[in-house]
Amino acid sequence: MINFKSSTQKIIRSLNLLFFKKELPSKISLYFHETSQVEIDNIENLILFFKFNGYKFVKISEYAKKIYSTDKHIALTFDDAFESWNDVLPLLQHHNIKATFFINSISLTTEVKTNYLKNINHTESTKILSKKVFKKIIKDGHEIGGHTHSHPKLNKINYQEFKQQISKNVDILKNEGVDLKSFAIPFGMRRFITSKQLEYLDLKFESICFGEPGLLFSNKNSYINRTPWVVGESFDFNLKNISTDTRFFNFITRRSGLG
């Protein structure tokens, strides 16, 4: 199944490169997970590169509001809950950039995190976001989004559990003084969430983020298709990835920046 998906994506990418103009799309959203030094270097390159090309770095809620405009917007987003984000914050502050963090609220509780780390495919030694760094994110003026309580595969749990995952996420962050306006689906793909669950989220949040490069066939205004930053690949590889995926998605959904 995975092979089929990645090969389909490869075909789409190469067709894209062949037939579309090679301009950068006007709307770009990216997502990162854990940030090692390599990612941090890449983020700095990315900031310089897109600023130089006239892009404005925006939070995801602003990005969603202006999704049909032709302004050049780019949204940086970070998923799950990692302590290593602490090293990204000075960089974002230095360049005066506001990003969005989709946080699993389990990181802010005292619950046992073994299952959570299993859910996100990380080893036990991974450092989970601390309260201190969380407070710093808020203080720096970044946006916080929802990402469920403990990152389960939503299509594998029942509707009651699903609602609990969402309400816990909302309530715990509300206690910290954060109002969630946007939400990112765990694992990013449409197939990991049922239609009924998606309808519930539609009512609850202003915008919903997927992370399914080029394969989301819906043009609902509030749906945002994010491109993953591929860890271990070069800046150039990722740049190509961004333009082909975004352009293909915009073509399917007839959004701006068809390019």
Next chain:
Amino acid sequence: MSVHNDAINIESSVLSILSQTYKNYEFLILDDCSTDGTKEKLIQLEKKDKRIKLFFNSTNLGLTKSLNILLNHSTTEFIARQDSDDLSLTDRLEKQIKFVKKFNLDGCSTLSYIKNSNQIINKKSSFFKPEYFLKYKNPFIHGTYFLKKNIYDKLNNYDERFYYAQDYKFITELFKRNINFKILKEPLYVLNLTNNISTKYYEEQKQFADLVKENFNK
């Protein structure tokens, strides 16, 4: 780097050098008698970073002479170029130094993105021998030149008779003397193709470039 009236781009260009992962350098900038606030911006930037060393021309001398002034002021083993309307990616210097040392070269240039696109410039020509292309055009991007200081001394810096196309002249001289210069086949630079010298003064530059070609093909 030499700059004349480029207040819009100067800051991003300078910051891209200051954000380099390779930190041990001095950054010589010459303001070629700007009148649009570039000079003031440079003075502000100089206060932020000790590695910046500013120089000023009292009259506008053009790029060739300005670059020679800077070359005379430089003392380091390697010299990298940067244009005031372009951008270097943060790992540019680090990768160029590693490349030159690894293959024991006298210098190298890199590939480049074109501003506002994800297209890479000079990618096709980098697969062929540069000598072939030098007969028709300069296959290297001036802003990405990275050379040993002693090469500039050997060639007596840029040829001041060439107000434009000084980079083309320089590189042809270099290849006549069999100096080891290669392209690092990675895009580490972003080139601004709108409103730069090559598009604004296309005719004038072409005349100078034709001169170089004649000279080289002899």
